[in-house]
Amino acid sequence: MNLTSARMLICGGETLAGAALAEEANRRGLDAATLAAADTSNWADPDAIEAAFAGQDPEVVFVAAGESGGIALNRAHPARLLESNLRVVLNVLGTAARRRVPRLVYLASSCCYPRDAAQPLCVESLMTGPFEPTNAAYSAAKLAGLMTCEAVRTEHGLAWFAAIPATLFGPEDHFDPDHAHVASGLLVRMHEAKQRNIPAVAVWGTGRPRRDFLFSRDLADALFFLAEKYDAAKGPINVGPDTDLSIAEVAQAVKKVVGYEGQLEFDVSKPDGTPLKRLDAGPLRAMGWQPKTDFAAGLRETYAAFCKLKR
Numbered sequence: 001m002n003l004t005s006a007r008m009l010i011c012g013g014e015t016l017a018g019a020a021l022a023e024e025a026n027r028r029g030l031d032a033a034t035l036a037a038a039d040t041s042n043w044a045d046p047d048a049i050e051a052a053f054a055g056q057d058p059e060v061v062f063v064a065a066g067e068s069g070g071i072a073l074n075r076a077h078p079a080r081l082l083e084s085n086l087r088v089v090l091n092v093l094g095t096a097a098r099r100r101v102p103r104l105v106y107l108a109s110s111c112c113y114p115r116d117a118a119q120p121l122c123v124e125s126l127m128t129g130p131f132e133p134t135n136a137a138y139s140a141a142k143l144a145g146l147m148t149c150e151a152v153r154t155e156h157g158l159a160w161f162a163a164i165p166a167t168l169f170g171p172e173d174h175f176d177p178d179h180a181h182v183a184s185g186l187l188v189r190m191h192e193a194k195q196r197n198i199p200a201v202a203v204w205g206t207g208r209p210r211r212d213f214l215f216s217r218d219l220a221d222a223l224f225f226l227a228e229k230y231d232a233a234k235g236p237i238n239v240g241p242d243t244d245l246s247i248a249e250v251a252q253a254v255k256k257v258v259g260y261e262g263q264l265e266f267d268v269s270k271p272d273g274t275p276l277k278r279l280d281a282g283p284l285r286a287m288g289w290q291p292k293t294d295f296a297a298g299l300r301e302t303y304a305a306f307c308k309l310k311r
């Protein structure tokens with residue numbers, strides 16, 4: 001599909017991924033409309049969703065909607081996260097299916113994989129074992145979205161597929177220290193410690209878990225690439241950098257970017273979550289796509305955006 005002449009709708013304008021998609025569409029001069037949670041009563045208002053679809057009559061839809069966050073948010077609000085993401089599945093994907101939207105890319109999550117699946121994670125491992133318990137409710141809702149793409153493709157012959165992103169970070173993040181994923185969470189907490197001359201910052205868990213980090217602009221670039229070129233009949237596809245970092249390495253990188261000179265202390269009373277998450281990005285790499293932003297450069301851009309917000 002040629003995106004330069006396609007009508008596009010991005011659902012989830014308020015999320016890190018959705019905002020990055022909207023920015024990338026803007027940079028590329030594409031005809032994209034954006035729909036956000038606030039316009040749709042947190043995806044509970046089917047009339048508002050239908051009106052947005054009728055207004056843009058999209059040929060391609062990106063679904064980056066639904067509440068998500070780090071390990072603390074998942075433990076505190078599993079029901080809220082499940083409900084928000086199931087609403088997206090029923091109301092957004094439901095509307096798109098009724099309207100027979102020809103192309104849809106649903107943003108799933110690496111949490112859809114079983115906790116103990118072989119690494120690197122390949123799509124063949126989906127649904128072969130239990131979820132990581134700290135985010136099982138959210139994972140179930142995201143897996144429902146992934147399965148909806150498979151079912152709609154089978155039943156209606158539409159070219160829908162799910163993209164499974166690595167751990168995201170980027171300038172469009174919400175920077176909530178308690179609810180963010182690790183990179184933004186540590187960035188905010190180290191920034192505050194630097195401002196207030198606090199001598200030590202807690203890094204949750206042992207620092208040993210490993211994650212693969214994807215910069216939000218690279219994700220948006222990959223999703224546009226896939227929307228243009230990917231054969232949906234192949235099913236879900238991973239979007240990741242094919243490298244991973246330990247949380248201790250992440251903490252050191254954040255410390256350097258923020259310029260925090262205090263100590264880092266591992267707080268082992270906090271959970272580690274999944275020991276290792278690294279997506280097998282081989283299929284995407286074989287299509288010729290690579291990320292453009294290394295972790296430190298992405299962190300610097302993210303920190304600059306955070307400092308701008310604080311001013």
Ligand code: GDP
Pocket residue numbers: 069070071072135167179180181182183185186189202203204205209211247270271272273274
């Ligand atoms: P996950 O990938 O779903 O487990 O979610 P997170 O990105 O929230 O956490 C990744 C890892 O980073 C876990 O092992 C956390 O314990 C660890 N971590 C260390 N410090 C922080 C922090 O300040 N915020 C978050 N969210 N995680 C942290």
